[in-house]
Structures are given as structure tokens and as C-alpha cells.
Amino acid sequence: MPISYEATIEWAEARDAADPLREFRHEFLIPPHEHGDSHYFCGNSLGLQPRAVRAAVNAELDYWGELGVEGHFKGRLPWMDYHEFVRDHLAEVVGAQPDEIVAMNTLGVNLHLMMVSFYRPTPDRHAILIEAGAFPTDRYAVESQIRYHGFSPNLSLIELEGDEPNGTLSMGAIERALAEHGPRIALVLLPGVQYRTGQVFDLKAITALGHQQGCQVGFDLAHAVGNLPLQLHDSGMDFAIWCSYKYLNSGPGAVGGAFVHARHARTTLPRFAGWWGHDKTTRFQMGPEFVPTPGADGWQLSNPPILALAPLRVSLDVFHRAGMQRLREKSLELTGYLRWLVETQLPDVLEVVTPKDPARHGSQLSIRVLGGRTEGRALFEYLIEHGIIGDWREPDVIRISPVPLYNRFADCLAFAQAVRRWRVQA
Numbered sequence: 508m509p510i511s512y513e514a515t516i517e518w519a520e521a522r523d524a525a526d527p528l529r530e531f532r533h534e535f536l537i538p539p540h541e542h543g544d545s546h547y548f549c550g551n552s553l554g555l556q557p558r559a560v561r562a563a564v565n566a567e568l569d570y571w572g573e574l575g576v577e578g579h580f581k582g583r584l585p586w587m588d589y590h591e592f593v594r595d596h597l598a599e600v601v602g603a604q605p606d607e608i609v610a611m612n613t614l615g616v617n618l619h620l621m622m623v624s625f626y627r628p629t630p631d632r633h634a635i636l637i638e639a640g641a642f643p644t645d646r647y648a649v650e651s652q653i654r655y656h657g658f659s660p661n662l663s664l665i666e667l668e669g670d671e672p673n674g675t676l677s678m679g680a681i682e683r684a685l686a687e688h689g690p691r692i693a694l695v696l697l698p699g700v701q702y703r704t705g706q707v708f709d710l711k712a713i714t715a716l717g718h719q720q721g722c723q724v725g726f727d728l729a730h731a732v733g734n735l736p737l738q739l740h741d742s743g744m745d746f747a748i749w750c751s752y753k754y755l756n757s758g759p760g761a762v763g764g765a766f767v768h769a770r771h772a773r774t775t776l777p778r779f780a781g782w783w784g785h786d787k788t789t790r791f792q793m794g795p796e797f798v799p800t801p802g803a804d805g806w807q808l809s810n811p812p813i814l815a816l817a818p819l820r821v822s823l824d825v826f827h828r829a830g831m832q833r834l835r836e837k838s839l840e841l842t843g844y845l846r847w848l849v850e851t852q853l854p855d856v857l858e859v860v861t862p863k864d865p866a867r868h869g870s871q872l873s874i875r876v877l878g879g880r881t882e883g884r885a886l887f888e889y890l891i892e893h894g895i896i897g898d899w900r901e902p903d904v905i906r907i908s909p910v911p912l913y914n915r916f917a918d919c920l921a922f923a924q925a926v927r928r929w930r931v932q933a
């Protein structure tokens with residue numbers, strides 16, 4: 508059923524009042540601006556703070572103060588098992604079996620740890636396939652792993668150029684690249700959502716294509732976790748990694764995550780090991796021989812940072828109550844409205860780069876400023892000054908991500924109205 512949008516505050520507020528998820532906004536601290544809340548569209552970069560985080564962190568500080576080392580075993584949530592307290596809800600958010608996932612480290616560290624196991628180049632099969640314009644960490648990590656194994660990025664790094672008008676990648680292009688280079692590709696590493704264009708990739712289809720060619724397949728889900736309903740187990744990928752400070756709202760530098768498919772639970776592939784990955788039933792015998800815990804837990808190095816896990820636990824509880832499916836439905840409505848506003852109210856100023864097909868985008872719309880970089884920067888500064896918080900990507904793109912947990916239709920309208928005001932006065 509086509510929705511008849513209107514660019515009026517009455518329409519937007521009526522939609523917000525009818526939103527079944529509207530109460531969740533009150534569970535977050537919305538950064539203030541002048542006389543009210545800012546219009547925060549940066550949840551793709553740093554998600555907002557759930558109000559309950561402060562008490563959860565304070566509780567752990569109190570246990571530390573009152574219990575000292577005993578906090579490992581006492582308190583409401585003993586630290587010894589703390590990473591278990593995020594497991595079930597995290598598995599739910601990413602569509603994995605509980606033992607396929609672990610909250611640990613940060614994204615870049617996890618990417619390297621996963622590549623140690625799943626990038627095993629041989630003289631015949633040594634290449635890694637990534638998308639051109641990948642996030643710097645991904646490119647640096649991949650390049651450095653190639654060199655670490657004694658290969659050269661010149662020969663072993665394949666960067667797939669976008670073949671669609673806005674620089675996005677078609678499935679056809681991925682298919683052709685795998686058909687052409689498959690036998691020399693050791694690892695396919697693509698994003699769930701491309702950070703710059705907002706394009707969503709078909710995890711299951713890409714995994715199947717990669718596996719047909721005998722490649723390992725991993726995904727960087729930095730912009731996908733907490734944004735899209737995922738089915739990591741069913742998609743069949745070998746591994747995935749992500750961070751938790753974007754859509755997962757777990758705070759700056761939050762503890763990241765990793766997924767290792769169940770078929771690798773007892774793998775004999777090499778890995779970089781630490782005591783926390785040792786089989787938990789015998790960990791404290793402190794023996795010299797490393798015996799990994801089956802599943803993703805076996806890749807843990809260190810005992811986890813409790814103060815950093817507390818916000819993740821709180822945040823995942825919010826996701827559990829809201830439900831990824833409901834969040835996705837609202838997300839599609841918000842981006843649908845935002846896109847309509849740009850296309851009908853602002854076609855002289857802006858153009859959406861992100862694919863239109865709902866299966867190919869998440870919460871983020873990457874919006875190009877038609878006037879180019881200088882105008883774009885001026886518009887971006889104007890928006891920030893007026894409490895509209897997006898982010899800037901060179902040379903001419905503003906990323907705007909209405910997040911269904913705390914953004915409103917009225918926020919989308921405020922963005923469009925601010926752009927129009929800037930246009931009129933410029």
C-alpha cells in the first residue's frame with residue numbers, strides 16, 4: 508500500500524504518536540540543543556546512551572569497592588561469567604546460536620584474530636576480495652595480513668569497484684569477480700552494510716558464491732548489527748566481526764563481537780590463543796597446554812572488561828524488548844519518509860546515494876550534496892549549528908541515519924526543513 512506522506516509537522520507528529528515503539532525514545536539520553544532535543548542522526552557512528560547504563564556501571568563500581576576480588580564470584584552478576592550475561596540477547600540480535608558468538612575486544616582486533624584462523628593463504632590461493640573504498644581498518648588489516656604471510660597486496664588484494672551509478676556494487680559484479688578470480692581467492696571479506704554508501708549486501712548469497720569457489724567468507728558487520736535483522740547461522744558465513752558503539756548503543760569504544768559458524772566450533776585451524784579462550788571447565792587448573800573452549804569463546808584472549816560490558820548488557824536488553832523485526836519495520840518507514848522528503852522537497856539540493864530497494868538499505872541514507880564539497884560543508888555546518896546531527900563523508904556526502912529506537916518522523920522533517928531554510932538564505 509503506497510503511503511501518502513506529507514511534509515507537515517502535523518503529519519509527522521501524528522505518525523510519531525501512532526508509533527508502537529515510541530516509548531523507547533524515553534529510555535535514551537538525547538543530546539540537548541538550545542531549547543530542546545537535538546535531531547540526532549548519528550546512531551550509525553555513535554549510538555545514544557541508554558539511561559539505564561549509568562546505574563549498571565555504578566553497580567559494578569560498587570561491587571568492586573565492596574567486594575574486591577570477591578566480585579568475580581559474588582554480586583548480582585559475578586564477573587567470572589559476565590560475558591555470558593550478554594550472550595543470549597546478542598545471539599538473538601545477530602541470529603546465531605549462543606555458542607557461535609562472543610562479546611570481546613574491539614572490531615579491528617577481532618578482524619585480525621579471525622583472519623589468523625580463516626585467512627590461510629597458499630601459493631595458489633592467496634587473495635582476499637574486498638570492496639573498493641572499504642573502511643580504512645578493513646583495508647589496513649587485510650593488507651597487513653597479506654604482507655604478514657609473505658605475499659604482496661599488489662597480487663593478493665582484489666578490490667571490487669562499484670559498478671552501479673552511485674558507486675554501489677551489484678550482485679552481478681560480485682558473481683563475475685568470483686567466477687573470474689575464485690580459485691585464487693582465499694578469503695572474501697565484505698561488509699553487511701557499506702559504511703559510505705549505506706548499501707546492504709546479501710550475506711547468504713555472497714557466502715554461497717564464495718563457498719562454491721572454495722573461499723572462506725567473512726563479513727564486517729559494523730553497520731549491520733542492531734540495524735538489520737540478521738541470520739548469521741543460516742547465512743552460512745565462516746565468521747563475522749562487529750563493534751557495539753554504533754547501532755548497538757553500548758558507548759564509545761564499546762566491547763565488540765565475533766561470530767564463528769558452528770561448523771568451526773572444534774576447528775583445528777591455527778589461532779592466537781589466550782587463557783580466557785581455554786576450556787572453561789579446566790581454565791583454572793592453569794595447565795601449560797591450550798585446549799580451546801568449543802565455539803566462538805575459544806578465540807577469547809583476556810578476561811573481559813566488566814565496566815565496558817555493563818552498557819552492552821543494558822543495551823541488549825532494550826533490543827530484546829523492542830525486537831529486531833519491529834525495529835526494522837519502523838526503520839523502513841523512517842527512511843521511506845526521509846527519502847521521500849529529499850526526493851520531493853529538496854531535489855535541487857540533495858540526492859540519495861543509498862539504494863532504494865528496501866532489501867538493499869538499512870537505517871542510513873547517504874545523501875550527496877549536488878552543489879559539491881564547498882556547498883556541502885557549508886550545509887553540514889549549518890545543520891550542526893541548528894541541532895541536526897549527521898556526519899560528513901568526503902567529498903560531498905552527508906550520512907543521515909534515523910534510528911528506530913529513538914528517532915522520530917518529526918526528526919526527519921526537521922532535517923528537510925533545515926536544508927530548505929539554508930537553501931533559501933544561501
Ligand SMILES: *Cc1c(COP(=O)(O)O)cnc(C)c1O
Nearest residue numbers: 613614615642644702727729750
Ligand atoms: C566503525 C567501523 C570500524 C571501526 O573499527 P574499530 O576497531 O571499532 O575502531 C571498522 N570497520 C568498519 C567497516 C566500520 O564501520
